[in-house]
Amino acid sequence: MEERTSANGNAPSPQQQFSVLVVDDEPGMISFLQRALSQHYGKVDTAGSVEQALPLLRHRLYDLIVLDISLPGRSGIEWLHDLRADGFAGDVILITAYADLDTAIDALRAGASDFLLKPFSVAQMLNAVARCFERSLLRRENFVLRREIAERSTAVDGVICQSDAMQGVCERIKRIAPSNATVLLTGESGTGKEVAARALHQMSPRHNGPFVPINCAAIAAELIESELFGHVKGAFTGAHSSREGLFYYAQGGTLFLDEVAEMPAAAQAKLLRVLEERRIRPLGSEQEIPVDVRVIAATNRDLKEDVASQRFRQDLYYRLQVVEVNLPPLRERPEDVVLLARHFLAGMAQSLNVPPLEMTPRALARMTAYDWPGNVRELRNFIERSLILGWFDLGPDDDNQPPSSPSCFETLEAVEKRHILATLQACHGNKSEAARQLGVSRKTLDRKCSAWGCD
DSSP: OOOOOOTTSOOOOHHHHOEEEEEOSOHHHHHHHHHHHHTTOSEEEEESSHHHHHHHHHHOOOSEEEEESSOSSSOHHHHHHHHHHTTOOSEEEEEESSOOHHHHHHHHHHTOSEEEESSOOHHHHHHHHHHHHHHHHHHHHHHHHHHHHHHHSOSSTTOOOOSHHHHHHHHHHHHHTTSOOOEEEEOSTTSOHHHHHHHHHHTSTTTTSOEEEEEGGGSOTTTHHHHHHOBOTTSSTTOOSOBOOHHHHTTTSEEEEETGGGSOHHHHHHHHHHHHHOEEOOBTOSOOEEOOOEEEEEESSOHHHHHHTTSSOHHHHHHHTTEEEEOOOGGGOGGGHHHHHHHHHHHHHHHHTOOOOOOOHHHHHHHHHSOOTTHHHHHHHHHHHHHHHTSOOOOSSOTTSOTTOOSSOOOHHHHHHHHHHHHHHHTTTOHHHHHHHHTSOHHHHHHHHHHHTOO
């Protein structure tokens, strides 16, 4: 069957570009599926066996294969295993007249996207194909978006930006990454200091070594020295066995000290000594161990003020600040907001298994105008929440209000209801699939829907 073109000469719709290969040895089933699918999708080819299908696959990349399990020669599941091993990334719907639990499990293990039992209705098949079409469309959009991001952003791994301010940061990262110099990353909370630290590690000669992060604010003051330098058995109450510290585990790689300003004074003194001598001494041990570790520290506080108020050692500050990189807040680089939002939308829609959201002009304008006091972290959380809800909750038309701020507090039941209904919508009303995505039983989902009057 020839591909269709629009009657008015315009570019074909996404459905008309969607290609399907039907492989079944029953002529009646082939005729039935070709008639049903050709009314909605642009290219529908057919084959009666795997051997007939192989030449077609060599000449065309199909978005979807509708594949019978029982075929002459090689079975559908056997061929699906081979397809996945050969790198076929499209969707595959398996169909069969004889199915049991073992067959269904084999189909899922082989990489089937859906599984239909004969006889099925036209509506059942069209619904299954529509789900595959949406996934295929999302894959294409994500590919284009990744290309766009790659072209518009810097070559620094993990850093998504196009603003002059962040381009300067990326150039600085690329320049200092190959050295062993200690780096101090500064900036407000949520600006991406750990992303920058990982980029420094990945672009350094140490990239094959470990990247070991520690949040100094999350470790109790009396335990942080043990976490960093290790301890021997009996060094303190509760030390029932010896343990290596994070400096030891970071050998040959990078140790990232996040929130370094929260480190207690005693640990600051020991860290200074390690940076000067490149040797550690576990708590309770008389033996020093040489370490080959690059240290990257980060803080959202003004360390100069902490030094002036004697909350942070001046000599340690200078040791950490061999090279300083300041990450600007998101409000100072509004041109990055849309790029980051699209990046998060593409990645999260797939991981959450929900449909992507359209970035309307109003949403774009509100996102760009908002100050984002929580910076990139707040933007990421906003996008994740929007995907779960199924819309951009932009809040009141006040640019000083967060775009996701509700006008009043909601009950937990209201949030739960909205999330469940959004998941049901994403699953096209399939309650069994929605229950699986939500991690609840079908019975629980039925009960909640019945209570809300939305059976």
